[in-house]
Amino acid sequence: MLYGVYVYLCSNSLRRASKILESLMERSHEAIRQRVQRLAPICDGLETDRRLVSAIFVDETMIRIRGKRAWVWVAFEPGPRTFLAFRITYNQSVPDAYLFLKELRIRYGRKPIWTDEGAWYPEACRWARLEHHVYGTELKNQIERMNQALKDRIECFDDLSPCLKEDCDRKHVSNLIAVFRFFHNHVRVNGEI
16 A cells, blocks of 8 residues: 555655655655655566557656756657656767667567657667657647656655755656656556646
8 A cells, every 4th residue: 555655646745745644654755755766666667568559759858957957868658648768868969869769679669759850869760770750749749748747746756856966876866757657657547647
């Protein structure tokens, strides 16, 4: 039961989460943050069946980690509205896009890749030997809603994202996204973001 409660808490801030749990048990927002960090490897291990993926939509969104701009590359399957994968980088370039697409090809096979008009995508798809398409406005709105929900969860859940730690390795942000991905794919009611 606690597992489900902690995963649900991805959509709430740490302080609000600790107040919600106050009547059940005494937990600080720091204890909940630590629990999410421990749950992330379990959540990240639950993959979508590659046979259910027919096309992959890829986009990137900017976040700040320790005051520095970083990009979260997001892969999304619009049919079942499944958050497939993510990668955090400090650059937006053909090599960064290629590494993400290569990881997607390994996980899900050679599926068509749909992207916005980012200059790095056509070349990265060619390098990864994947079919590239540019999506229209309606499909772009779906992935942009997904990106906005992701950014909202990162910002409201972890008060330290952007991270204030010296030598931040992005791992805590990656863990938050892994738990959000689990929540998005397995806990939320279909249609919610």
